[in-house]
Amino acid sequence: MVLLGAVMWRGYRADAAEQGRQQGLAQAAVIAEMAVAPKLGGVDMAAGLTTSQLEGMREATELAVFHGSVLRLRVRGFTGQVVFSDDGSTSGGLPVADPDFQAATAGESRVKVIGGAGHEVIRVVQPLVAGATGQSIGVLELYLPYQGIAAQLRAQLRGFAERVAGGLAALYLVLALLAGWTTRSLRRYAIRQEYQASHDVLTGLPNRAAFRSRAESVLEVAGRDGGRGAVVLVDLNRFKEVNDTLGHHAGDELLRVVAARLRAGLDDSDLLARLGGDEFAVMLPGRDREQAVAVLAGIRQLVAEELVLDGVPLSMEASFGIALYPEHGTELQELKVRADAAMYQGKRGAEDIVVFAGGTVGHPHQWLKVQAELRHALERDELVLWYQPKVGLPGAEINGVEALVRWQHPERGLLPPGEFLPAAEHSGLIAPLTEWVLRRALDDQAGWIATGQDWTLSVNISARNLESTGFVGFVGALLAATGARPDRLILEVTETALAGDVETAMRAIKELGTLGVGISVDDFGTGYTSLSHLRGLPITEIKIDRAFVADVDRDPQSQAIVRSVIDLAHGLGSRVTAEGVETLEIHRWLVEAGCDEGQGWLYGRPVPWPQVAAKVIVEPSSAPLTERAAR
Incomplete structure (x- = not known):
């Protein structure tokens, strides 16, 4: 702001000085035309002035000199000689070689403020024109007082300075207020931005x-x-x-x-x-x-x-x-x-x-990698299906198989489902994975039916499958496309899946039952499913979790639980399958308790379907067969 004021001051002062020079030039022109030129008509400057001419010049200029409007006046020839001066001297004045004098002899007027501070005068050098011819006959060298002009200039500058100072002060105040308002606004904006960068806009909680x-x-x-x-x-x-x-x-x-x-x-x-x-x-x-x-x-x-x-x-x-x-x-x-x-x-x-109960956690970092690789595995057909037999009790004849997916990983070898199913279920991959398993399993079922084996096919599905609106339609379309009998397909649903979106799961199960597909509740006893969830559902099978079967031959509490589940299932019109049967003692106890089916290593481990034995014999006790089943 100070620099702007200084520049404006300097410019206005220069303008005022120029105004003084122009005023001096105009005054000199009036003196020349009105007082000097009329007295020099027809005068030969080289010859000088006569006495009467000098007297006339003094009379014409005396008043201006007397009143101080002119400080010094000289009439000079082109060669520099002083023809007339107000003080009567014939010497002094501007040197002939001075550019201003030379300009005047050439017909150009020059004006300049000379002298030190407080002693300035205006010097005007201009051609002197006399007569009607308009011809220049000499040079008029005129010195005019500058103090009046300087006083006027100072008054103008003072008024200008006051106006500029007032204007600049007002402008500074406005800018200061604007800057203050802007600063506060920016500070508030910065605070808002900082808050929004660290907080959730919807709830106001930290992000x-x-x-x-x-x-x-x-x-x-x-x-x-x-x-x-x-x-x-x-x-x-x-x-x-x-x-x-x-x-x-x-x-x-x-x-x-x-x-x-x-x-x-x-x-x-x-x-x-x-x-x-x-x-x-x-x-x-x-x-x-x-x-x-x-x-x-x-x-x-x-x-x-x-x-x-x-x-x-x-x-x-x-x-x-x-x-x-x-x-x-x-x-x-x-x-x-x-x-x-x-x-x-x-x-x-x-x-x-x-x-958190401890143990290794494969989520989320490892799961991201598994999900990416599994997506490619589906495209490259790296998945395989193995089947574990389900036998009827007490005879242990194979009447069904459960499809269990494996992943033939190109680097890690054959992977069990626990290595990748949790990652798939936690993403959208569970849908295409389940669809792949159903297609491949129904193709395999057609193969063993062609060999004379009328085994039922059990396939595990996820809670996400039941929540998908198009899943039931997919199953119906797939059964129609393959010609498979719906009653020979059993879809196994974990008990925990029924504890999620109960309404959606029950609706999907009822629609699947309408298609004729069997529904099995897997891992029963571990999810604390409300019995009201099972009432009214077309449940064809309840599978008792291996945790209760593993010691059922010797633990009274496990025996009580398993007997209760068997009675409950039969009361609901469902058959019962015990998982994890590994010894003849457990097999015999389940037969005595009235269990309908068994599944476990005693009867056979998961293998490709052509390797599933046509019949498993566990009674009478046979060491080689028992050892083979254990292997």
């Missing part, structure tokens, strides 16, 4: 990045001071149904309500963040296993409180996966992986608050 930063700081302090705590992942159950049914606006409102309820159940020292979608993360510093579970049990009750969205009353449930530090790890990523594994286990089981 994934903020949770990571704060949680890592807490873990660092805990590692240094020997602290403990828990990292929890929370996922809402059936949130997608709310979005699909009521719309995304209702889903957004639900997330806001759930976020507020989660926050209400935590202390100020606890961390809560929304990771994305319907997934939240919680960090509970200083809590042990029991304390963490107790806190989450309270939160579960808050989340489950009824709310109304678009006039529809809802009661939401959530799954909680817990990883403890330092017990389960000291790095945040490691704890999140294990909490995620626990949460996933809870989603597929009956418990919705699950603490």
Whole structure:
């Protein structure tokens, strides 16, 4: 602003000085035309002036000199001689060689302010024109006072300076106010941006990045001071149904309500963040296993409180996966992986608050690789099906086989289903994988039927398959395309699959039963399925989990459970298959208890279907056969 004022001052001063010069030039022109030129008509400058001419010149210029409007006046010839001066001298004046004098002899007027500060005068040198001819007869050298002009200039400059200073001060004030407002706006914007960069816009909770930063700081302090705590992942159950049914606006409102309820159940020292979608993360510093579970049990009750969205009353449930530090790890990523594994286990089981139970975790880093490779495996036909026989009791004749998928990995060899099925079920690959298994299994069934073996075919399906709207239609179309008998196909559903989206699963099972396809409840006894879920469903088979069969010949509690399941299944009109039969003692006990079928290494291990024995003999006891079955 000061520099701008200085530039404007300098420019205005130059303009004012130029105005003074122009004023001096005009004054000199008036003196020349009105006072000097009329007295010199027809004068020969080289010869000088007569006495009367000199007297006339003095009379013409005396008044101007007397009043001080002219300081010095000289009339000179082209060669420089002084023809007339107001003080009567015939010498002095501007040198002939001076450019201004030379310009005047050539017919050009020159004006200049000369002298030091406070003693400036205006010097005008211009051609002197006399007579009507307009011919230049000499040079007029005129010195005019500058003080009046300087005083006027100073007054103008002072007024200008005051206006400029006032204007610049006002401008500075405006700019200062604008800058202050802009600075505050930018500061508020920066604060908003920083907040939005670290918080979820919908719920106002810290986001994934903020949770990571704060949680890592807490873990660092805990590692240094020997602290403990828990990292929890929370996922809402059936949130997608709310979005699909009521719309995304209702889903957004639900997330806001759930976020507020989660926050209400935590202390100020606890961390809560929304990771994305319907997934939240919680960090509970200083809590042990029991304390963490107790806190989450309270939160579960808050989340489950009824709310109304678009006039529809809802009661939401959530799954909680817990990883403890330092017990389960000291790095945040490691704890999140294990909490995620626990949460996933809870989603597929009956418990919705699950603490990581230890062991290796192949999710999510290894699963990402497995999922990518499995997708290529389906394209390159690297999967194979093996079959394990199911025998009728008591005779142990093979009346069915269960299809078990294997992966002939190009680098790792033959992989059992536990190496890749969890990764497939946790992604969209479970659908094409199940479709591949059904196609290949029905093709194989046609092969053994052609050899005279009328075995039923059991195929495992996932809860994701039951939740898929097109799965039942696919099964019906595949049966029609292959010509397979629906009653010779049994689809095995794990008991935990019935604990998920119950309504969708029951609807799919009923539609499959309408097609004539058999339904088997696998791993019964491990998922605590409500018996109301089984009532009214076309269940053709209940398979008792191997955990109860392994010691049924000697453990009274296992015996009581197995007998109860057999009675329950028969009461529902279903047959019973015991899994994991490995000894003759267990076989005999199951026969005595009235079990319908058995499956296990005693009767045969999984093999390609052409290698399935036509008949398995286990009675009377035969050491070679028993040893062969064990192998």
